[in-house]
Amino acid sequence: MQLILITGLSGSGKSVALKMLEDSGYYCIDNLPTVFLPDIASYLCTEGNEKIAISVDVRGGPSIDALPQQLDALRAQGVDVRLLFLEAKQDALVKRFSETRRRHPLAISTLTVTEAISLEREMLARVGDLGHRIDTSDLNANALRNWVKTFVELDQSRVTLIVESFGFKHGIPLDADLVFDVRCLPNPHYDPVLRPLTGRDQPVIDFLLAHEEVEAMYLDIETYVARWLPCFIKDNRSYLTVAIGCTGGQHRSVYMAERLSKRFAGEQQVMVRHRELP
Incomplete structure (x- = not known):
């Protein structure tokens, strides 16, 4: 039952x-x-x-x-x-x-x-x-x-890694265990062509990949999560929510959340959420 x-x-x-x-x-x-x-x-x-x-x-x-x-x-x-x-x-x-x-x-x-x-x-x-x-x-x-x-x-016998994007202007999610701020990265919002798109669209991905600091930020977040996730699992946690925020929750945080979820999908049970997207 x-x-x-x-x-x-x-x-x-x-x-x-x-x-x-x-x-x-x-x-x-x-x-x-x-x-x-x-x-x-x-x-x-x-x-x-x-x-x-x-x-x-x-x-x-x-x-x-x-x-x-x-x-x-x-x-x-x-x-x-x-x-x-x-x-x-x-x-x-x-x-x-x-x-x-x-x-x-x-x-x-x-x-x-x-x-x-x-x-x-x-x-x-x-x-x-x-x-x-x-x-x-x-x-x-x-x-x-x-x-x-x-x-x-979800398979309740395995820990679930939840990766959630959000916009700081709407507040930090209450359910977040770890919060990363990527508002310092170049913002696609200021490009009229990219503004209506999201971090899941290839033009936005290409824009972000063209900046070295985006890659550096991603690697830092990925390294931190990979380093400490086993400790959360050892602590009998069923869920760990990693929240990544940018200003509006449309571009940078969505890109980071998507990429991070794909990185861990082969090792953990992963759920990706985008709070500000329809």
């Missing part, structure tokens, strides 16, 4: 992720108090359900604190448990609650939305490191669906 647990901050896209899994054939349960998790998983397994997705969060009460122990117990029973943790920046969450006019589950009379989000982030601090984290601050629903689909297809 494969069990996908979706958790994270309210307003971060858990409903979108759960709906996507439901459309993909998963038996889905929303807002389950984690105290019922072992019994529900056992029952659904005996009923013949092989693909299950369950959303758990602070709405289930203090039982969320027991999630680490419950994950260990389920895995000990041979269940393929995968935890997906969704989060977003404070201003993005406040904006979403404002636009939808929904009440935050912790926003009681004495707490504002901002305070409730901060409290929830604190309550879930331990849970975020248990699985795969996705920062949905700048993602549209379609991109999130694609990222979740890729996540469930």
